Amino acid sequence: MNTPQLTSALQGRFSPLRFDPNHQLSDADVVTVLEAARWAPSAGNAQPWSFHVRRRGEEGHDQLVEHLAASSRRWAPAASALVVNMARREVDDSGMTYSEFADYDLGQAVAHMTVQAHAMGLACRQFRAFDLEGLHDTLGVRPGWHILTMTAIGVPPRGDTTPPARERRSIVDLRTAGVSSPPHRRLQG
Amino acid sequence: MNTPQLTSALQGRFSPLRFDPNHQLSDADVVTVLEAARWAPSAGNAQPWSFHVRRRGEEGHDQLVEHLAASSRRWAPAASALVVNMARREVDDSGMTYSEFADYDLGQAVAHMTVQAHAMGLACRQFRAFDLEGLHDTLGVRPGWHILTMTAIGVPPRGDTTPPARERRSIVDLRTAGVSSPPHRRLQG
Numbered sequence: 001m002n003t004p005q006l007t008s009a010l011q012g013r014f015s016p017l018r019f020d021p022n023h024q025l026s027d028a029d030v031v032t033v034l035e036a037a038r039w040a041p042s043a044g045n046a047q048p049w050s051f052h053v054r055r056r057g058e059e060g061h062d063q064l065v066e067h068l069a070a071s072s073r074r075w076a077p078a079a080s081a082l083v084v085n086m087a088r089r090e091v092d093d094s095g096m097t098y099s100e101f102a103d104y105d106l107g108q109a110v111a112h113m114t115v116q117a118h119a120m121g122l123a124c125r126q127f128r129a130f131d132l133e134g135l136h137d138t139l140g141v142r143p144g145w146h147i148l149t150m151t152a153i154g155v156p157p158r159g160d161t162t163p164p165a166r167e168r169r170s171i172v173d174l175r176t177a178g179v180s181s182p183p184h185r186r187l188q189g
Numbered sequence: 190m191n192t193p194q195l196t197s198a199l200q201g202r203f204s205p206l207r208f209d210p211n212h213q214l215s216d217a218d219v220v221t222v223l224e225a226a227r228w229a230p231s232a233g234n235a236q237p238w239s240f241h242v243r244r245r246g247e248e249g250h251d252q253l254v255e256h257l258a259a260s261s262r263r264w265a266p267a268a269s270a271l272v273v274n275m276a277r278r279e280v281d282d283s284g285m286t287y288s289e290f291a292d293y294d295l296g297q298a299v300a301h302m303t304v305q306a307h308a309m310g311l312a313c314r315q316f317r318a319f320d321l322e323g324l325h326d327t328l329g330v331r332p333g334w335h336i337l338t339m340t341a342i343g344v345p346p347r348g349d350t351t352p353p354a355r356e357r358r359s360i361v362d363l364r365t366a367g368v369s370s371p372p373h374r375r376l377q378g
Binding site for chain 1: 240292356
């Protein structure tokens with residue numbers, strides 16, 4: 001069987017290691033990537049996600065940059081925008097679960113945002129190298145909500161070539177890693 | 190500002206309430222949707238996901254159907270395939286965290302699979318209405334791995350119209366639900 005061809009929506013997507021510090025996102029760009037996240041599916045349609053967005057040069061962007069770790073501070077401030085990705089796990093401060101799929105659903109919403117960005121010629125890099133507790137306090141994250149990651153959105157610097165794709169496990173491993181049941185005998189792909 | 194137009198990769202995606210019981214997925218179809226999941230990004234490239242796939246009529250499909258709850262048994266067996274979505278949270282049985290982003294990353298991988306399926310004219314419905322513990326035992330899910338959801342993949346019955354989209358919160362709410370910081374004053378979208 002030949003290597004399967006992915007849809008152009010996913011083909012060529014990658015997480016840039018550097019961003020063009022001069023590229024700007026328009027208001028419409030920001031609204032459109034958020035709209036993509038908004039229409040992601042979620043368990044029971046709970047939509048357990050929220051996004052705090054600041055563009056480079058915009059009020060509040062510095063506040064996000066201040067909380068970056070040394071490693072991400074080398075590249076993330078150059079991105080056109082930083083997005084703080086939050087999941088609602090609990091109902092306020094009651095200790096009751098709001099959604100046991102909060103993290104999973106947030107991941108889906110961020111993936112939708114990334115796919116939309118890719119279609120618009122933008123690229124996203126998600127990361128966790130920041131002071132989570134400090135950022136939590138600074139933003140006033142509401143009870144029940146949790147910051148999981150940040151996404152840097154922008155374009156790679158002109159002339160930067162696509163970095164080599166990071167290795168992936170085989171598709172057989174993808175099917176067998178989690179279970180001891182063998183994959184179906186007729187289909188080994 | 191006008192309503193933003195999403196990329197065709199996301200536009201029109203929905204979770205069918207019924208599936209065509211005669212539609213078949215080819216070997217190549219299965220491999221291609223898995224390939225899409227395989228290339229999803231993950232924290233530290235941990236790829237903390239695994240997928241157990243069985244097509245309708247294939248050996249092992251009955252085993253999945255047996256574990257469906259009454260609610261999902263009404264529609265899920267008609268789908269062309271059922272996929273069990275698993276995340277690797279711990280390192281084997283050591284109690285050590287393998288990835289704190291396991292659920293989040295699995296969500297992204299399932300979203301990529303769904304986007305690929307949509308591009309191929311297929312539709313996916315994720316669900317949790319099944320006997321998780323029974324399925325866990327039957328499949329021999331390995332230590333550290335957790336079943337989160339199942340995905341039904343197929344096509345809606347011919348003549349079935351797209352169900353009305355489920356309501357989504359406003360884009361302003363998307364930006365403010367998690368934090369007490371106000372959205373940037375210039376951009377209310």
